[in-house]
Amino acid sequence: MSDRKLVFRCQQCGYVSPKWMGRCPDCQHWHTLLEESPRKAEGKGAGPFPGRSVPMVLAEIPELKEDRILTGVREWDRVLGWGLIPGSLVLLAGDPGIGKSTLLLQNLARVAQQQKVLYVSGEESPQQLKMRAARLKVDATNLFIYAETLLESIIDVILHDPPAILAIDSIQTIYSNMLEVAPGSISQVRECASKLMRMAKSENISIFLVGHVTKEGSIAGPRTLEHLVDTVLYLEGDRTHAFRVLRAMKNRYGSCNEIGVFEMKEAGMEEVPNPSQLLLSERPRGVSGSVVVCSMEGTRPLLVELQALVSATGWTQPRRTCMGVDNNRLSLLVAVLEKKAGFNFAQQDVFVNVAGGVRLLEPAADLALITALVSTYLDRAVPADYVVWGEVGLAGEVRGVGHAAARIGEARKLGFSRHVIPVSNADRLAPELNGECVGVRSLQDLLEAVFTGSR
Incomplete structure (x- = not known):
């Protein structure tokens, strides 16, 4: 009989149990506890920052050199904080097929014009990546492709000839010999990401990790993966639309x-330098229920x-359906309209x-x-040159x-001449801007300003 003790770990939240259970008591998911062997013991000096485990006075710590790596693509550089910091660990997540690998390969190829970039693929062969690069018209002499899934082999290649940037596509396919569990499990994802983080900080290598998302929209693997990295990027978008939004969470x-x-x-992927103009290019004019809002x-x-x-x-329970806004927020605002403004929904x-x-x-x-x-309820169009924004209590x-x-x-x-905004914001604006604004204190002020004589 083996002396090793087995544990059961939830593949959704990471909960560990000494025995199998059908339902995880932490996240309440069914059939997510899988059998795992305990990890092998590591030697000393395996801390997150080797050679820096001595306490230091704050004033004596050397400053971080912010020689950011730029690609020349403003939309990409903006999301990263106007450039990539050497030694940072970046997680790029998104739905399958949304364009994560395409976007990453395009931008790393730009960097590879001057610096060495290593692209490690655990899902595609080098021939597949070459076909994609030909389609994207990517040609960089310092872009190296390495098809491997064993973490120890990847680290050996990096230490032998360190690149400036490393890309792992994807982190769910990488596994370590230190754990006797399948790739993609919570233990493997967390262990591989932790080792890559130590290497990024000790070797001053910028690392991109491509991660999958679950059907609920969260990053596959433990939540600690998001806490471990320096930057979390989500690539969002509807597959029926051509637009993709890269968001820094x-x-x-x-x-x-x-x-x-x-x-x-x-x-x-091509950047959109003026997304506001593009998003409003097909806006209908003179139609009720259409409003332009300015969001930060x-x-x-x-x-x-x-x-x-x-x-x-004709149903007893009316529907409340929304896309792009929070459903709970919609229900709240509908209730405010019914109670404070007399509308019946x-x-x-x-x-x-x-x-x-x-x-x-x-x-x-x-x-x-x-x-x-209110516009669609009254069937009264909002003037085309109005922009509306503000919080409602x-x-x-x-x-x-x-x-x-x-x-x-x-x-x-973009040519909008009237702004319906909170009165507290209008009072603090500069005189040259205040003349274009209509300040409102309540819903009654809004109705008078926009829909006078409509009801």
């Missing part, structure tokens, strides 16, 4: 929630079209959509969402939001 070297907009074409994505203002449709229903289906596949995450879209709902009050000057400046570039 975490960045230790730059601002979070920055986005880069790309368009998928036959020759690969990190430090960038973005103008998008928010659409709403209200129609009578009890026998009305409500549908909300953000054109272009963009997701509106900030509460500044509340006022525009309410405006779109449960009492029907309109609250101020940040970056007012940046929002107005972006709207003026």
Whole structure:
């Protein structure tokens, strides 16, 4: 009999149990506990930063040199904090087939014009990557391809001839001999990512990890993988649309929630320098339920079209369907309209959509969402030159939001001359901007400003 003790680890959340259970007591998922052997013991000096385990006075710590690596693609460099920091660990995640490998290969090929880049593929053969590179018209003399899944072999190649940037596609296919479990399991993903993080910091190598996502939209593997890396990038987009949004959910070297907009074409991903103009290019004029809202994505203002449709229903329970905004937020604002403004949605289906596949995450879209709902309810179009933004509270009050000057400046570039905004933001604007703004304190002010005489 072997002396090794077996454990059972949940493949969803990482919960460890000494015995098998049908349902994980932590995340409540069924049949996710799989048998694993304990990891082999490592020697001393296996800490995250070898040779730096001695306590140091804060003033004596040498400063980090921010010689960022630029690709020349502004949308890519923006999301990374205007360049890639040497020694950083970046996780790039997204749905299968969304374009992660294409986007990464294109941008690394630009860097490989001056520096050595090693692209490790655990899913595709070198011949497949060569075919993709030919389609993307990628030709870089310093771009090396290595098809391998064993982590120890990858580390040996890197230590023999260190590259400036390493790409692992994907982290779920890499495995280590230290663990006797299958590749892609939580233990393997966490162990491989931890070793790569130590190597990135000790050898000053920038590393990209490509990660898959689950059907719920979260990164496959333990949540600690997102905490371990320096930057988490999500590549989002609807497959029926050509647009892709690269969003920074975490960045230790730059601002979070920055986005880069790309368009998928036959020759690969092409950056969209002015996404607001592109997203509004097909906006209908003189149609009820259509409102332009200015949302802040990190430090960038973005103008998008928010659409709403209200129609009578014969069902006892009316539908509340939305795409691009939070469903709970929609239900909350519908309740505010019913209670504070006297609208009746009890026998009305409500549908909300953000054109272009963009997701509106900030509460500044509340006022525009309410405006779109009232517009379609009254069948009264909002003037085409109006931009609406602001937060709405449960009492029907309109609250101020940040970056007012940046929002107005972006709207003026595209020819929008009127802005319906919170009065607290309008009072603090510069005199040359305040003349174009209509400040509102409540929903009643909004109705008077936009829909006077409509009801």
